[in-house]
Amino acid sequence: xxxxxxxxxxxxxxxxxxxxxxxxxxxxxxxxxxxxxxxxxxxxxxxxxxxxxxxxxxxxxxxxxxxxxxxxxxxxxxxxxxxxxx
Numbered sequence: 001x002x003x004x005x006x007x008x009x010x011x012x013x014x015x016x017x018x019x020x021x022x023x024x025x026x027x028x029x030x031x032x033x034x035x036x037x038x039x040x041x042x043x044x045x046x047x048x049x050x051x052x053x054x055x056x057x058x059x060x061x062x063x064x065x066x067x068x069x070x071x072x073x074x075x076x077x078x079x080x081x082x083x084x085x086x
Contacts, residue, residue: 032066035059039075040082 028036038048045063049056067073070081 027069028066032062032069035062036066036078036082037086039063040079040086 035048038051043051045056045059049059052059066078070078072078072081
């Protein structure tokens with residue numbers, strides 16, 4: 001899921017954590033990271049679209065891209081990823 005060198009760095013010492021490093025290793029955009037956080041709060045695609053003033057189809061596209069980049073297949077895996085890395 002996450003590059004093993006990054007995962008060790010995050011779990012060993014949160015002070016070493018850098019979002020720039022995280023973004024470059026996982027290759028999520030800042031918008032995708034924002035969506036991961038919102039999904040992890042339990043918000044639906046519709047609620048997120050409303051909050052960000054974008055189309056639900058835009059959220060769907062971002063979600064598909066996140067799943068592909070992280071090699072995951074469900075919202076449960078996405079929430080687990082969030083709790084392991086943020």
